[in-house]
Amino acid sequence: MKNLIWLAMNNLKVTFGKKKSIFTYFIMPVVFILIPMVLYNNIGSSSIKIGVADKDKSALSSDFAKAIGKQNSLKLTNINHENPKGDIAAGKVDCVITIPQGFEESIYNNSLKKPEILSLKGESSTAWINNYSNIYLRNLLDIWKASKENKQAFNKMYDGLKGSGLSFKSSSVQDTSRGKGMTSQSIGFLIMFMMIGAGSFTEIILKEKKNRTYFRICSAPVSSRIYILGNVISSFIIVAIQAFITLVAMTKLFKIQTYVPFWQMYVILLSFGFVAIGLGILLVAFSKDSTQSNTLMTLIITPSCMISGCFFPVDFMPEAARKIADFLPQRWVISAIEKLQTNSSFSSIYLNLIIILGFAFTFFIVAAYRFSRDENIKNFV
Numbered sequence: 001m002k003n004l005i006w007l008a009m010n011n012l013k014v015t016f017g018k019k020k021s022i023f024t025y026f027i028m029p030v031v032f033i034l035i036p037m038v039l040y041n042n043i044g045s046s047s048i049k050i051g052v053a054d055k056d057k058s059a060l061s062s063d064f065a066k067a068i069g070k071q072n073s074l075k076l077t078n079i080n081h082e083n084p085k086g087d088i089a090a091g092k093v094d095c096v097i098t099i100p101q102g103f104e105e106s107i108y109n110n111s112l113k114k115p116e117i118l119s120l121k122g123e124s125s126t127a128w129i130n131n132y133s134n135i136y137l138r139n140l141l142d143i144w145k146a147s148k149e150n151k152q153a154f155n156k157m158y159d160g161l162k163g164s165g166l167s168f169k170s171s172s173v174q175d176t177s178r179g180k181g182m183t184s185q186s187i188g189f190l191i192m193f194m195m196i197g198a199g200s201f202t203e204i205i206l207k208e209k210k211n212r213t214y215f216r217i218c219s220a221p222v223s224s225r226i227y228i229l230g231n232v233i234s235s236f237i238i239v240a241i242q243a244f245i246t247l248v249a250m251t252k253l254f255k256i257q258t259y260v261p262f263w264q265m266y267v268i269l270l271s272f273g274f275v276a277i278g279l280g281i282l283l284v285a286f287s288k289d290s291t292q293s294n295t296l297m298t299l300i301i302t303p304s305c306m307i308s309g310c311f312f313p314v315d316f317m318p319e320a321a322r323k324i325a326d327f328l329p330q331r332w333v334i335s336a337i338e339k340l341q342t343n344s345s346f347s348s349i350y351l352n353l354i355i356i357l358g359f360a361f362t363f364f365i366v367a368a369y370r371f372s373r374d375e376n377i378k379n380f381v
Contacts, residue, residue: 007230008237011204015238024200025242029193030249036185037254050129051079051093058104060140064115067136068097074129088118095119095129107140108151180341181313183250183258184334187265188310190246191272191330192301194239198276199297201235205284206293228371232277239273260340268336268349271356275329278363285370309334329359 015021052065069076079087084096098116106113114137117129143161147153205228247265250256258265279300287293305311307321308330314322325331336352 004230008233011234025197029190029246032189033186036182049077049093051096053098055101056103060104061099182256192305194276195301198280206290235277243269272333274360278360281367282363285367
């Protein structure tokens, strides 16, 4: 036990003795919280620019487009009807509403052809448009039914109601989407730094293998298991501090409303801390030198964080990528937080925590097996 504590304290001393390490492990995650804050603060700060591609060219389709343009939060913009996706990609519009050919006739036939809404920003820019569109189109169908499917009667009723438009009763409600979105992406960046940091912690093993310190320690009354365990303990302490500082910065400094109790978020991150450390130990076990370890970290950490939804919602990705995300531990962390944000109880994420810890256990077992089979310690270069 004495040797274990000494090894852990020595690793912490080496880590905290470098100003660069303190900046990387504790300050950078806090700085990166500003990225989702800027992104989400820009959403809704101005009118949503909408392009309308009217393929029907009918009176009802034209009125539908005009009704959307009258909304205060929406702004109609001219687009290239031949390439509406190009205008979205170029940032000229936030979304495009395509009114299909036969739109007017579909109302008369009680088989509505709904306009298609295309956007790269997901529900943040289309939720209100969808709601308004659904109400407007439902009113058209109700008028058609009330006219007993008589076009002359429909036109008379429609002309009478067209000028008045739809009336809404406004009331202030709390917008939770920004806080929840900022929380998910802030935690996503923290997850990435936890994985990078844990990989850097465990590189101490590689350095000590290279300068023969590892071999000298294992020749003393210290087993390789105690040595690795000491490294794990010191790494976990740093990960715990890193997560705590970042959460405090999110909630107290940047005033982000996470909609998740602090202790629940902290437990989830501590659970993932074991995954990050286990992965770091695993990469060390399969690496011959620091260059190889860094290469493996780059090839694994960044792509896996991207696919699992750490940088942007998984809903933006194709179906195949979303299925792959379910096999990544980061995805289960984000999923657990999203569940808690919907007022679910902490017991609802037990499966998430079990799966997260299962990943960590698997990494540790494979790494331990690899270390036990490694017969080339003396020849390490």
